Amino acid sequence: IERTLSIIKPDATKRNLTGKINAKFEEAGLRIVAQKRIQLTMDQAGKFYEVHKERPFYGELCEFMASEPVVVQVLEGEGAIAKNREVMGATNPAEADEGTIRKEYALSVGENSVHGSDAPETAAEEISFFFSGLEIV
Ligand code: ATP
Ligand code: MG
Numbered sequence: 001i002e003r004t005l006s007i008i009k010p011d012a013t014k015r016n017l018t019g020k021i022n023a024k025f026e027e028a029g030l031r032i033v034a035q036k037r038i039q040l041t042m043d044q045a046g047k048f049y050e051v052h053k054e055r056p057f058y059g060e061l062c063e064f065m066a067s068e069p070v071v072v073q074v075l076e077g078e079g080a081i082a083k084n085r086e087v088m089g090a091t092n093p094a095e096a097d098e099g100t101i102r103k104e105y106a107l108s109v110g111e112n113s114v115h116g117s118d119a120p121e122t123a124a125e126e127i128s129f130f131f132s133g134l135e136i137v
Helices: 010-014 018-027 042-048 058-065 080-088 101-105 120-130
Strands: 002-008 031-038 070-077 114-116
Touching: 002 018, 002 080, 002 120, 010 018, 010 058, 010 070, 018 031, 018 080, 018 101, 042 058, 042 120, 070 080, 080 101, 080 114
Parallel strands: none
Antiparallel strands: 002 070, 002 114, 031 070
16 A cells, blocks of 8 residues: 655645645545644755755745645555545646646645655655654554
8 A cells, every 4th residue: 555745735724725635635545644734944845845956946935835834644545646646636727637636726836735746755755754654554
């Protein structure tokens, strides 16, 4: 059984969308096996998104992620990484399919409500960035 790291981003926590987004995950058969609300420092946001540090939107992305609390969570299920990305929809909400989280809730390509790991290696790294083994049940 696979696990992936999900983040409910500041634009969504601010609009009280945590429950609605979690309902989408659960309806898709993803189990929330760990979850906490935290506020990232600029340093932590920068480290988490280090792979994007050469991209023009890196600074803006880090400031956004540190601007308000986020909900970080571990989702578990068969093919959880791909399934989560399917439920999230395309990065740009204008290109996201009907019924996806980003189609329904995202504000823009930057403020797009959710993050999800993109591969098994990044999922493992991102889960251990936020959670110890004892916190995942
Ligand atoms: P995530 O990694 O958050 O799950 P993703 O894999 O769909 O999203 P990436 O290409 O990894 O998208 O980009 C990481 C994040 O950077 C995006 O979710 C978005 O918040 C932000 N981002 C991506 N492209 C842009 C852009 N052109 N302008 C502003 N922000 C962007
Ligand atoms: Mg990504």
